[in-house]
Amino acid sequence: MAQxxxxxxxxxxxxxxxxxxILADAAIREGKQAxxxxxxxxxxxxxxSKAEVIISDxxxxxxxxxxxxVLLAMSQEACDKYLESLRDDGILIIDSYYVKKVPETxxxxxxxxITELAREKLGKVIVANIVALGATVEITGxxxxxxxxxxxxxxxxxxxxxLNRQALxxxxxxxxxxxxx
Amino acid sequence: MGENERQAVLMSGNEACVExxxxxxxxxxxxxxxxxxxxxxxxxxxxxxxxxGKFIQMEDEIASMAAVVGASLAGAKAMTATSGPGFSLKQxxxxxxxxxxxxxxxxxxxxxGPSTGLPxxxxxxxxxxxxxxxxxxxxMIALMPASVQESLTLTIEAFNLxxxxxxxxxxxxxxxxxxxREGIVPPRxxxxxxxxxxxxxxxxxxxxxxxxEPDGVPPMANFGDGxxxxxTGLVHDETGFPRGRGSDGDYLVRRLTNKVKNxxxxxxxxxxxxxxxxxxxxxxxxxxxxxxxVNLGREQGIxxxxxxxxxxxxxxxxxxxDLAGKVRAxxxxxxxxxxxxxxxxxxxxxxxxxxxxxxxxxxLITPDEILAKIQExx
Numbered sequence: 397m398a399q400x401x402x403x404x405x406x407x408x409x410x411x412x413x414x415x416x417x418i419l420a421d422a423a424i425r426e427g428k429q430a431x432x433x434x435x436x437x438x439x440x441x442x443x444x445s446k447a448e449v450i451i452s453d454x455x456x457x458x459x460x461x462x463x464x465x466v467l468l469a470m471s472q473e474a475c476d477k478y479l480e481s482l483r484d485d486g487i488l489i490i491d492s493y494y495v496k497k498v499p500e501t502x503x504x505x506x507x508x509x510i511t512e513l514a515r516e517k518l519g520k521v522i523v524a525n526i527v528a529l530g531a532t533v534e535i536t537g538x539x540x541x542x543x544x545x546x547x548x549x550x551x552x553x554x555x556x557x558x559l560n561r562q563a564l565x566x567x568x569x570x571x572x573x574x575x576x577x
Numbered sequence: 578m579g580e581n582e583r584q585a586v587l588m589s590g591n592e593a594c595v596e597x598x599x600x601x602x603x604x605x606x607x608x609x610x611x612x613x614x615x616x617x618x619x620x621x622x623x624x625x626x627x628x629x630g631k632f633i634q635m636e637d638e639i640a641s642m643a644a645v646v647g648a649s650l651a652g653a654k655a656m657t658a659t660s661g662p663g664f665s666l667k668q669x670x671x672x673x674x675x676x677x678x679x680x681x682x683x684x685x686x687x688x689x690g691p692s693t694g695l696p697x698x699x700x701x702x703x704x705x706x707x708x709x710x711x712x713x714x715x716x717m718i719a720l721m722p723a724s725v726q727e728s729l730t731l732t733i734e735a736f737n738l739x740x741x742x743x744x745x746x747x748x749x750x751x752x753x754x755x756x757x758r759e760g761i762v763p764p765r766x767x768x769x770x771x772x773x774x775x776x777x778x779x780x781x782x783x784x785x786x787x788x789x790e791p792d793g794v795p796p797m798a799n800f801g802d803g804x805x806x807x808x809t810g811l812v813h814d815e816t817g818f819p820r821g822r823g824s825d826g827d828y829l830v831r832r833l834t835n836k837v838k839n840x841x842x843x844x845x846x847x848x849x850x851x852x853x854x855x856x857x858x859x860x861x862x863x864x865x866x867x868x869x870x871v872n873l874g875r876e877q878g879i880x881x882x883x884x885x886x887x888x889x890x891x892x893x894x895x896x897x898x899d900l901a902g903k904v905r906a907x908x909x910x911x912x913x914x915x916x917x918x919x920x921x922x923x924x925x926x927x928x929x930x931x932x933x934x935x936x937x938x939x940x941l942i943t944p945d946e947i948l949a950k951i952q953e954x955x
Binding site for chain 1: 872
């Protein structure tokens with residue numbers, strides 16, 4: 397495998413950096429090399445936020461993502477801003493709750509009701525990041541589902557394991573339905 | 578799992594610094610949280626008390642540096658962590674620690690400056706400040722990790738050097754290294770070497786707290802162990818008391834400078850420099866981009882190598898001098914307007930042409946930019 401570069405983007409407070417950390421954690425658990433980095437504004441919530449993950453079989457030097465092959469966009473602003481960087485043969489996953497205007501692109505586009513499902517099925521939009529992560533991993537095969545679940549459970553606050561497990565299952569299912577289409 | 582196949586764990590450079598400090602035996606931390614160094618204070622606030630150490634959040638950076646000096650004089654292995662604006666505030670007491678020969682570790686996770694700058698953005702603008710931020714001639718040791726693993730190992734090394742030389746040691750991260758996460762394998766306690774300050778062998782009534790041994794370093798008693806002595810930022814003689822004599826200053830400041838200058842072995846990583854005609858000199862996170870650029874250059878048949886100063890102070894003068902003797906050109910990429918380049922130019926003495934590559938838009942320099950410069954000077 398060459399380097400797989402993934403960018404998770406949206407606004408601050410959506411848990412995208414946490415999602416990036418979990419994804420990198422899962423890759424490390426599989427014995428792969430992984431680097432996770434982020435950029436965010438000084439505010440705790442709101443503002444643009446992005447997390448980047450590089451997964452590779454060999455050592456990773458430059459730690460930033462330049463041309464991701466996978467872009468998750470959980471806000472319209474993030475979608476508009478980062479789409480240009482996505483590789484032509486890449487995968488764009490958007491949260492249809494926030495991204496109403498699907499941009500024109502040569503990449504494969506998956507428009508998924510991520511936040512909507514987190515709200516409807518679990519009553520908590522706070523786990524939209526885990527739903528997104530499940531769908532992203534199902535669609536891209538970036539890491540195994542089992543290791544992702546291990547990583548999620550090791551990184552979420554105690555007492556929220558069941559909620560996050562459900563969110564992850566919803567994400568996997570969401571991804572699978574898309575792949576079956 | 579075999580002995581050499583321990584499971585890697587994902588952590589950030591700042592988290593690795595916490596692990597390194599704990600492995601080194603830290604037992605006192607005083608600080609005032611500031612982005613992008615906050616995770617170090619957070620981590621130690623949580624973990625240090627469980628290891629029997631003390632964590633204290635002071636009212637500001639000046640006080641936290643003072644607390645670190647006080648704790649170290651009482652025998653603690655003490656550390657503080659900060660970023661640019663806080664590093665500026667700590668300078669007065671860093672100078673005091675250098676003058677009074679108080680071992681301690683000061684972590685500065687560099688962010689964009691000057692002043693409050695861009696709090697969450699990376700830069701490497703504090704390289705000269707690390708050397709000369711406090712006034713007067715003084716020794717300085719500053720280490721610059723380029724990876725999460727190295728954040729851990731160099732934190733241990735920083736403590737060891739502080740103890741060995743009785744002087745403040747700066748661990749100079751940049752925001753990229755502090756905040757990026759990668760898999761590392763933390764060493765076991767029995768795998769690391771821990772250095773402790775020399776203790777006096779003389780009885781308390783004969784102890785001269787500032788009489789140096791041949792390595793330039795005086796043995797250090799703990800306050801509270803029965804050795805009464807005076808500690809001051811004023812020029813002092815071997816008794817530790819100020820006499821107001823210029824000749825004492827001449828002896829003392831030369832000794833302080835020479836104990837590091839004559840005994841510290843600069844740390845560098847050399848990569849593909851053997852047959853190199855062009856070299857890149859880069860440190861911290863930028864060295865990662867540089868390594869990629871060197872590999873890309875080699876793929877194009879360009880004989881290019883990398884020298885990475887790990888100890889940025891004392892600067893690896895000999896390595897750069899030797900390098901300048903064998904390459905035609907040296908490219909110095911850095912996230913400032915040219916600070917490492919000044920040292921490279923000084924050491925190269927005109928024997929190789931030094932080209933600068935500077936970026937101050939709060940983004941890490943990319944491998945492509947460095948490669949383009951290599952091609953340009955080829």
